[in-house]
Amino acid sequence: MPESDLTLLIAAAHAAGQIAMPYWRQAHKSWEKAAGAGPVTEADLAVDEMLRDRLLAARPDYGWLSEETDDDPARLAHDCVFIVDPIDGTRSFMAGERTWAHSLAISRNGQISAAVVYLPARDKLYTAATGQGAYLNNQPIHSSRQSTLEDATVLASRPNFEPGYWPGGVPPVHRHFRASLAYRLALVAEGRFDAMVTFRSTWEWDVAAGALITEEAGGVVTDRHGRGAVFNNPEPALPGLIAGGRAVHGGLLEYMKAENA
Numbered sequence: 001m002p003e004s005d006l007t008l009l010i011a012a013a014h015a016a017g018q019i020a021m022p023y024w025r026q027a028h029k030s031w032e033k034a035a036g037a038g039p040v041t042e043a044d045l046a047v048d049e050m051l052r053d054r055l056l057a058a059r060p061d062y063g064w065l066s067e068e069t070d071d072d073p074a075r076l077a078h079d080c081v082f083i084v085d086p087i088d089g090t091r092s093f094m095a096g097e098r099t100w101a102h103s104l105a106i107s108r109n110g111q112i113s114a115a116v117v118y119l120p121a122r123d124k125l126y127t128a129a130t131g132q133g134a135y136l137n138n139q140p141i142h143s144s145r146q147s148t149l150e151d152a153t154v155l156a157s158r159p160n161f162e163p164g165y166w167p168g169g170v171p172p173v174h175r176h177f178r179a180s181l182a183y184r185l186a187l188v189a190e191g192r193f194d195a196m197v198t199f200r201s202t203w204e205w206d207v208a209a210g211a212l213i214t215e216e217a218g219g220v221v222t223d224r225h226g227r228g229a230v231f232n233n234p235e236p237a238l239p240g241l242i243a244g245g246r247a248v249h250g251g252l253l254e255y256m257k258a259e260n261a
Contacts, residue, residue, distance in 0.1 A: 005059075005114040006129040009104045012054055016047045016102040017120030020087060024121060025096045039090050044068050047086035047102065055082050055104075062106070065236055067205045073234070081107045081232045085205040089180030098122050103182035105208035107231040115209035117186045126186040126213050134189050134217035143219035144194040144245035149173055149255075152248045155184040155196040165199050168255035181241075185210025188243050189217035195244025195252060199224050204236040211243065220249040224256070 003011075023043035048068035056064060059082075063075030066084040075081050082104070087093050089100035098121040105115040117126040126141075128134040134141050146152050152173045161170055176193060178184050184196040185207060208231055211221045223229055224240030242252055 003058075004129070005106050006116070006127060006132075008055065008058055009106070009114055009116040010125070010127060012051055013102045013104055013116045013118035013125065015054065016051060016086065016104075017118060019043070019047050019050055020093070020102070021120055024093060039094060040068065041087070041090060041094060043093065044087045044090060048084070051082075051084055051086060051104070055084075063232070065205065065232065067203065071236065075232060076234060078232075079109055080113075083107055083112075083205050083208040083231060083236075085182065085203075088182040088206055089178075092179035097179070099178050099180055099183055101180045101182045101186075103180075103205065103209045105212065105231075107208065110230045110232055112208050112212035112231060115212040117182045117209050117213060119183060124186075126189065126210075128189075128213040128216035130212070130216070132216065134213045136186075136190055141190045141217050143189055143214060143217045144191045144248065146194040146245055147247045149248060149251040152194040152244075152251075154244075154248075154252075155187060155193050156198065160197050160199050166255050168257055171252060171255045181206040182210045185214050185221075185243055188219055188245075189214040191217075191245075194248045195242065197224075197240070197242050197252060199240040201237045201239060202241050204231050204233070204238065207238065207241050211241070214243045218245070219243055220246050222249070222253075226253050 020043050029042045063078030063081035085103040088103045093100040102118045105112050114129045149171050154173045187193050221243040
């Protein structure tokens with residue numbers, strides 16, 4: 001019997017970790033990408049090449065979208081597309097920190113159907129498939145049931161709490177930060193934090209896997225305008241992202257209601 005998409009992604013994520021870990025905390029080449037797109041390392045490219053070869057060999061009829069591969073518009077003609085960030089949190093990886101991740105997802109007609117976020121340096125494997133729940137190291141996880149914004153914990157970079165983003169006032173929450181957007185979403189899915197927000201234009205490969213994991217854990221995921229996220233767009237980016245337990249997610253949108261009106 002052919003392996004499921006999720007089983008395929010899990011095996012590929014473990015293989016990615018086996019490639020990346022020997023580079024981590026060791027001397028390796030890195031450079032800045034053009035147009036201020038951030039850093040890339042030889043580890044990013046080695047993982048990307050392996051994932052592309054392995055996954056497309058297993059599913060030759062799927063399209064491909066990755067941060068480290070030149071985008072091919074041919075993916076738009078495919079019903080199913082791999083959406084991959086070989087190393088999400090490259091700056092964290094370069095600094096020798098542990099909060100970087102391999103983020104692997106499959107979009108089926110614009111909706112994520114299988115997802116893996118793997119942090120090899122922390123031995124944390126988050127997984128989800130549509131209708132099957134979310135798991136951390138094979139144990140079920142659930143998003144926060146925090147009922148109010150007061151004292152809620154929200155993962156976000158500091159600029160996201162500038163007053164200009166919040167017509168209803170900056171919400172009374174406690175801000176925390178992790179470098180990887182995929183890991184932020186996974187932590188929300190796990191219930192370790194109540195929500196995450198990012199208001200800048202957000203690349204699909206940063207959030208595709210984490211979005212499904214959060215939803216399958218019982219959380220709510222929308223763009224910054226409260227609309228459901230759709231993937232494999234011609235420009236592979238979303239207008240920000242808000243994810244969290246139902247009450248906190250709704251409360252954050254209320255603080256943005258003047259913008260969304």
